[in-house]
Amino acid sequence: MEDYLEAAIAAGFKTYSITEHFPMPPKFAEETRGSRHAIYTAAMAERELDAYLEKMTLIKTRYAGRIRVLVGFEIDYFERYRDWTALMLAKYGQRIDDAILSVHFLPAAAGLRAVDDSELDFRDGVLAEYGRPVEVANAYLSAMINAIRWETPNKPHRYGHITLYRKWLQQFPTDTVWSDDTTSQLVNQLLDLVAKRGDMLDCNMSGLLRSTQQEPSPTFAIIDAALKRGIPMVYGSDTHSVADVAQGYQTYVDKQLFQ
8 A cells, every 4th residue: 555655645646545445245245146256356355344444544644744645445335235335334434534435236137247347247247137338327327326315324425437337338339329318317317416415526537548448437528517517526546556546637637627
C-alpha cells in the first residue's frame, strides 16, 4: 500500500481513498455461476476485515502530514443480500472513512453472473441471460437505481462505475445497440435520484485506457448530464497496480469532469 501512496504523492494528490472490495455475503459463492475467477477474487474474506482496517489505519497515521488517507471499501449491492449488507454496515460503518456502492453481478436463472470479469464470461453469462447488450444495460441501470433508493444506516452515498456493462463495448460490432429509449429513461431517472438525494458519482477513468472499452464510466455524455444537475463527480482510477494510480486523471482535469 505504501507504494500506491508514494505514487499518489508524486502525482500531486492531496487525498487518497483506499477502497478495497468489501467481503461478499456468505451464500455468494454458492449462488454465483460462471467464471471461478470472478467468484473467488471478488473481495477479501470476512475474516480479513479487522486486520485490513487495523493495517490501513496504521498506514493512514504514518502518512499524516504528507497525504490525507481515507480508509474504506467498494461495497457490492445485491438485492437478495441487503439484510446481510445492512448488518455489516451497522457493525463496521463507524470505522469506514469512505466507501463506494457498486454493482458487479446481475441475477440470472442459474444464479448471479459477473458483468466485468471477461468478455467470454459476459457473453456466456449476462448476455446469454438478457439477450442483447441493451437489455443488459437496462438490467444493470435498474439494479443501480435500486442501490440508490436503498435506505440503511452507514450506506455509501457515492455510486461506482454506473456504466460498467459497457466494459466490452469495443469487442462488439459498431452497430451493436447499447442504448434505447428505456436506457435513456433509466439514466435520467438515476441521475435525478442522485441529484435529489445530494449523493455523488464515482468518475471511474480506468476504461479510457482499456482497449475493450476506451471510455470512462459513466460515459462522457452521462458525466455532462450529471454535472448539469449539480451532481459531484469524484475522480477514481480503479487502480489495481501502482502504475495506474493516476490513470485518466489528466483527462478528468482537462475536461473539467467535476464541480
